[in-house]
Amino acid sequence: MVxxxxxxxxxxxxxxxxxxxxxxxxxxxxYIAYANFGRxxxxxxxxxxxxxxxxxxxxxxxxxxxxxxxxYLLAENACAIMLITxxxxxxxxxxxxxxxxxxIWPYAGVVFLVAGLFTVIFPHAGLLQxxxxxxxxxxxxLSSWIILxxxxxxxxxxxxxxxxxxxxxxxxxxxxxxxxxxxxxxxETQLNAFLHFMFLTLPTGYITxxxxxxxxxxxxxxxxxKEIAVRDQLTGLFNRRGFIELSEKAYATARxxxxxxxxxxxxIDRFKFINDKFGHAAGDVALQHFARLxxxxxxxxxxxxxxxxxxxxxxxxxxKPRDATALAEELCQKIGASPMALTSAGVxxxxxxxxxxxxxxxxxxxxxxxxxxxxxxxxxxxxRNQVDLESSQIVRAxxxxxxxxxxx
Numbered sequence: 001m002v003x004x005x006x007x008x009x010x011x012x013x014x015x016x017x018x019x020x021x022x023x024x025x026x027x028x029x030x031y032i033a034y035a036n037f038g039r040x041x042x043x044x045x046x047x048x049x050x051x052x053x054x055x056x057x058x059x060x061x062x063x064x065x066x067x068x069x070x071x072y073l074l075a076e077n078a079c080a081i082m083l084i085t086x087x088x089x090x091x092x093x094x095x096x097x098x099x100x101x102x103x104i105w106p107y108a109g110v111v112f113l114v115a116g117l118f119t120v121i122f123p124h125a126g127l128l129q130x131x132x133x134x135x136x137x138x139x140x141x142l143s144s145w146i147i148l149x150x151x152x153x154x155x156x157x158x159x160x161x162x163x164x165x166x167x168x169x170x171x172x173x174x175x176x177x178x179x180x181x182x183x184x185x186x187x188e189t190q191l192n193a194f195l196h197f198m199f200l201t202l203p204t205g206y207i208t209x210x211x212x213x214x215x216x217x218x219x220x221x222x223x224x225x226k227e228i229a230v231r232d233q234l235t236g237l238f239n240r241r242g243f244i245e246l247s248e249k250a251y252a253t254a255r256x257x258x259x260x261x262x263x264x265x266x267x268i269d270r271f272k273f274i275n276d277k278f279g280h281a282a283g284d285v286a287l288q289h290f291a292r293l294x295x296x297x298x299x300x301x302x303x304x305x306x307x308x309x310x311x312x313x314x315x316x317x318x319x320k321p322r323d324a325t326a327l328a329e330e331l332c333q334k335i336g337a338s339p340m341a342l343t344s345a346g347v348x349x350x351x352x353x354x355x356x357x358x359x360x361x362x363x364x365x366x367x368x369x370x371x372x373x374x375x376x377x378x379x380x381x382x383x384r385n386q387v388d389l390e391s392s393q394i395v396r397a398x399x400x401x402x403x404x405x406x407x408x
Contacts, residue, residue, distance in 0.1 A: 012195065012199055013061065015199055015203055016057050016060050016061055017057075017061060018203070019053075019057045019202070019203060019206060020053075020054055020057035020058055020061065022206070022207055022210075023050045023051075023053035023054040023056075023057060024050075024054050026046075026050040026053070026210050026214075027047050027048075027049075027050035027051045027053070027054060028047075029214060030043050030044070030046040030047035030050060030214075031043075031044065031047040033047075033214075033217055034047060037217075037221050038221075038224070040093075040094070040217075040220075041093045042090040042091070042093040042094040043090075043217065045086050045089050045090040045093055046086070046087065046090040046213065048086055049082070049083050049086035049087045049090060050083070050210070052079050052080075052082040052083040052086065053079075053083045053206075055079045056076060056079035056080050056083060059072065059075050059076045059079055060076060063076075070119050070120055073115075073119045073128065074115070074116060074119055074120075077112065077115040077116075077119075077128075077131065077132055078112060080132040080136075081108050081111055081112050081115070081132060081135065082108075084108075084132065084135055084136050084139050085104060085105070085107075085108040085139070087139065087143065088100075088104065088139040088142060088143055089104060091142075091143040091146045091147060092104075092146065094150075094220075095146050095147070095149075095150035097146050097150075099145075099146065099149070100142070100146075111131060111132075111135045114131055115128060115131045115132070118131065123184070124184045125182060125183070125184060125185055125186045126179050126180045126181065126182035126183050126184060126186070126190075127179075127180060127184075129179035129182065129194070130175075130176040130177075130179035130180045133172040133173070133175040133176040133179060134172070134173070134176035136169070136172040137169045137170070137172040137173035137176060138169075139169075140165050140166065140168055140169030140172060140209075141166065141169045143162075143165050144162040144163070144165040144166040144169065145162075147161055147162040147165070147216070148162050155216075155219055155223075156219075157212070157215045157216045157218070157219035158216055158219070160212050160215065160216075161209070161212040161213055161215070161216045164205075164208050164209045164212045165209050165212075167205070168201075168205035168206075168208070168209050171197075171201040171202075171205055172205075174197065174201075175194065175197060175198055175201070175202075178190065178193055178194040178197055179194055181193075181194075182194060229241065229242075230242025230245060232305070232306040234284060234287055234288065234306075235287055235288055235291035235306050236291070237291050237295060237304050237305050237306045237312070238303060238304065238305035238306075239305060239306060239307070240305065240306075240307040240308070242305060243303060243305030243307055243313055243315070244365070246303045246315070247263075247303060247315045247365055247369075248365050250301075250303070250315055250317045251358070251364075251365040251368070253317070254317065254358050255358075259317075259318055260317075260318055260319055260320045260321075260357060260358065261315070261316070261317055261318070261319070261357065261358040261368070262315075262316040262319045262320065262321055262323075262324035262355065262356065262357040262358070263313060263314065263315050263316065263324075263355070263356055263357075263368055263369060263372045264313065264314040264316070264324060264327065264328050264331075264353055264354070264355050264372065265311065265312075265313055265353070265354045265355075265356075265369070265372040265373050265375070265376040266294065266311070266312050266313075266314070266328070266331070266351050266352065266353045266354070266376065267308070267310045267311040267312065267351060267352060267376065268286060268287075268290055268310040268349060268350075268351050269349070269350040269351055269352055269380075269384040269385060270350075270384075271283065271286065271309070271310040274286050274347070274349075278342055278347070282340075282342050282347075285340060285341075285342060286310075286340055286342075286347075286349065287306070287310065289338075289340045289349070290310075290312070290335065290349065290351065291304075291306060291312070293331070293334055293335050293338055294312055294314060294331055294335075298314070301317050301318075302314060302315065302316055302317070303315040313369070313372075314327075319357075320357065321355065321356075321357040321389060324355050324357060325355050325387060325389050328353040328355050328387040329353075329387050331351075331353065332350075332351060332352075332353055332385065332386065332387055335349055335350065335351045336348070336349070336350050336351075336385060350384060350385035351385065352376060352379040352380045352384050352385060352386060352387075352388075353375075353376065353379060353386070353387040353388070354372045354373060354374065354375030354376030354377070354378070354379055354387075354388050354390065355372060355375055355387060355388070355389045355390060356368050356369070356371040356372035356375060356389075356390035357390075359371075371390040372390060374390065375388040375389060375390040376388065
């Protein structure tokens with residue numbers, strides 16, 4: 001937006017000066033976030049964006065220092081376009097947006113050429129002053145949409161930022177319309193209407209949206225910390241804490257709705273031998289290999305976790321013992337048929353499984369897991385590379401023999 005002051009005698013001078021200082025503070029804040037919280041690209045992009053905001057407001061305050069009015073207008077528009085474009089780019093980077101093209105600079109270049117057209121070739125004060133507010137209104141609308149479309153469940157901070165950005169975009173669209181209404185040589189009445197509207201809405205929109213974006217980034221960091229707390233960093237699966245948190249919810253739901261719930265406990269056979277023969281780095285590869293095999297093709301509500309050194313758990317909401325045992329047997333065969341790529345010939349791996357399902361006698365989730373652990377223990381002592389169903393799930397067949405419930 002093209003703003004002109006009459007020096008320190010103008011009340012607008014102090015507003016623009018405050019916006020310039022605010023831009024400096026915001027640029028520093030985003031750079032600190034970049035440097036100290038994972039070096040996220042969007043944080044650095046926003047830091048640079050607000051640096052251009054500083055330059056824009058500084059240019060406005062020093063308009064008389066330029067050799068000509070055209071030079072000032074081009075410089076001021078260039079800084080504003082950089083600020084607007086980088087702000088949009090930051091939102092794209094944060095959400096890995098595939099909606100916009102990777103390179104949006106050609107579009108920014110076209111906007112600058114339009115500004116140059118109305119500055120040098122076909123001077124038109126109203127259209128020139130409308131260029132950056134119109135561009136801002138479009139990019140702000142896109143930014144709001146990108147935030148809301150980024151995930152299935154939008155967080156409160158994202159809603160706040162998206163709504164604020166959308167409202168700011170509306171004020172910029174109104175500013176563009178007021179600019180056009182000024183005509184080619186600035187109608188005095190329309191110019192005053194534009195200036196008063198801009199200085200009523202610009203500071204509030206600029207600062208509010210910036211602070212809510214910072215709040216949104218803080219929410220991102222909080223979510224990342226929560227994710228780190230419940231994820232195993234080596235395999236990417238849930239850790240014991242994450243498994244217990246999700247499993248307790250599933251257990252409570254199964255109890256409340258009287259629906260099946262099964263759990264499979266499994267671990268890698270002779271894992272210590274792999275570590276001793278090939279080294280601990282190979283052991284890490286084995287854990288990652290195993291994690292990939294047991295987690296691929298799982299349903300969305302299944303919970304797969306690494307709950308110990310080489311021990312893993314799979315929680316299966318809505319699954320009866322027969323189907324859980326069949327899945328364990330399928331995984332047992334799959335792992336035995338999928339050697340690790342540690343040598344040219346590959347290194348074979350086997351695993352043992354214990355299966356249990358929710359029982360009326362269970363007083364907590366721990367009871368079910370404990371029974372699956374006992375089944376896993378029996379599987380290991382029976383020779384490994386096999387599946388054992390927890391003993392309470394064994395029933396007496398018509399011929400008098402004892403068989404797993406899933407086979408009857």
